[in-house]
Amino acid sequence: MSVFKPGVLADHQMQILLSDGAISADTPVSDGQIQPASLDLRLGTKAYRVRASFLTGRGHTVKERLADFTMHEIDLTSGAVLEKGCVYVVPLLEKLALPADMVAAASAKSSIGRLDLLTRVITDNGVEFDRVPAGYSGRLYAEICPRSFSVVARTGQMLNQIIFRSGKTVLDDDELRALHAASPIVSGDAVISDGLGFSVDLKPAQGDLVGYRAKPHTGVIDLDKFNHYDPSDYWEELRTKDARLILDPGAFYILVSQQSIVIPPNCAAEMAPYLAMVGEFRVHYAGFFDPGFGYSGAGGTGSRGVLEVRCHEAPFVLEHGQTVGRLVYEHMSEIPTQLYGLDIKSNYQGQGLKLSKHFKAPV
Structure with missing residues (x-):
């Protein structure tokens, strides 16, 4: 397994994680998923409507919790409505096998947060939302709760993103x-x-x-x-x-x-x-x-x-x-090969007050 300098991993370093098998997926990860300092995560084929939000807890898997809390299963391959006020768990297409000295952290993508679509990553044995511990090996799951608007979701859509951290990263x-x-x-x-x-x-x-x-x-x-x-x-x-x-x-x-x-x-x-x-x-x-x-x-x-x-x-x-x-x-562990706003499509470079990209610009 490759060794990285301390910091948040850059785009080309995530490519190394893919080559090393630390990141894998049910269908190949595309170049468009890899951002300068983060990887976009894709929804899988099924959503499980659950009674309540949950953390998996030590010694338990997400599958075990789903067996306890699932109300019904939804096929996302052709798109399905996720209703406002309901909680869903979706297995993501991506899996991780992190090195012992690397952690990861997830967040909703910008456009998703602006829709008041609460979505958080959970893991097997997880005790925190959106945090993947060092050495984690297993699938990632998204918990999704539309708060203001019901949404149509489909397999392959990218609601969450994840960054990878090696060693000390935060500037004091x-x-x-x-x-x-x-x-x-x-x-x-x-x-x-x-x-x-x-x-x-x-x-x-x-x-x-x-x-x-x-x-x-x-x-x-x-x-x-x-x-x-x-x-x-x-x-x-x-x-x-x-x-x-x-x-x-x-x-x-x-x-x-x-x-x-x-x-x-x-x-x-x-x-x-x-x-x-x-x-x-x-x-x-x-x-x-x-x-x-x-x-x-x-x-x-x-x-x-x-x-x-x-x-x-x-x-x-x-x-x-x-x-x-x-x-x-x-x-950053290394400077990315692409920068936000320069080499990639960037919806919010130079932004002011702005709704998500789903809405027309106000007249």
């Missing part, structure tokens, strides 16, 4: 300050504490549109249809003149960061929730930022982070400039 605050001093990674002042803090923009430079709130009763969304749906059928526009929003409990919002962010070629980043004590809401369902995001050498001049926000138990006043999250920067 001193390293992050040095990175910013060498070449700015954020517009304005860098607020650095266990990562790079960012705040919400409720005072746009033009107009008064600050975000979108998912409508409660809508049609289904086919995950294969891009630039297809009228946003007004699914989203309510949010406008404010006093730079604040009152978040409703249980509602889902698309907002945008005040800062523009840069991920240089030698780094990747993961969006992490801010301290729970700062408010009754959660930010982020899709969390990975590839090398080159917002980077000038990859066609960017900084890109703002789209925030997927869900309010919890009580109405909460969110104000312009309020810190809502942080980016944890990680070293």
Whole structure:
């Protein structure tokens, strides 16, 4: 098995994992699945409607848990509706046989998080969502729970992505300050504490549109249809003149960061929730930022982070400039052969406030 320098593995290093058998699949992995610092994972042929979300737990397999909790089985080969408010488990086409010194972490892809489609990877013997322990050998599974919209899902669709980590990857605050001093990674002042803090923009430079709130009763969304749906059928526009929003409990919002962010070629980043004590809401369902995001050498001049926000138990006043999250920067093991925004199709390079690619651009 190949040995890698500490850091997040790059595209060409994932190709080595494929050659070594550390990554395998029921059908061959395509080049289009391999991103600069992550691998897109594909849905398999069946979905299992289960009574509740679960973690497998030590000493148990996902198959054992499915035997306990499955209500019925759904064929995904021709497409099937996954209904809002229901929980499904889908065996993915990919399997892993990780080296003893390598771990992996998964996240929803950007467009999936923006649909409020909660999807998390689970494993045999798993005690955490979206985390694959060192040395794991076995199939990967996606737990899927549509929160705002029912969706049509099919075999081969890519809802989740996974990164591979070797050794120490996270930049500490001193390293992050040095990175910013060498070449700015954020517009304005860098607020650095266990990562790079960012705040919400409720005072746009033009107009008064600050975000979108998912409508409660809508049609289904086919995950294969891009630039297809009228946003007004699914989203309510949010406008404010006093730079604040009152978040409703249980509602889902698309907002945008005040800062523009840069991920240089030698780094990747993961969006992490801010301290729970700062408010009754959660930010982020899709969390990975590839090398080159917002980077000038990859066609960017900084890109703002789209925030997927869900309010919890009580109405909460969110104000312009309020810190809502942080980016944890990680070293790349090697610089990728492709950068986000330069060598690959990149839907969100240079983005501002933007819905998922399934929706037409607002008129």
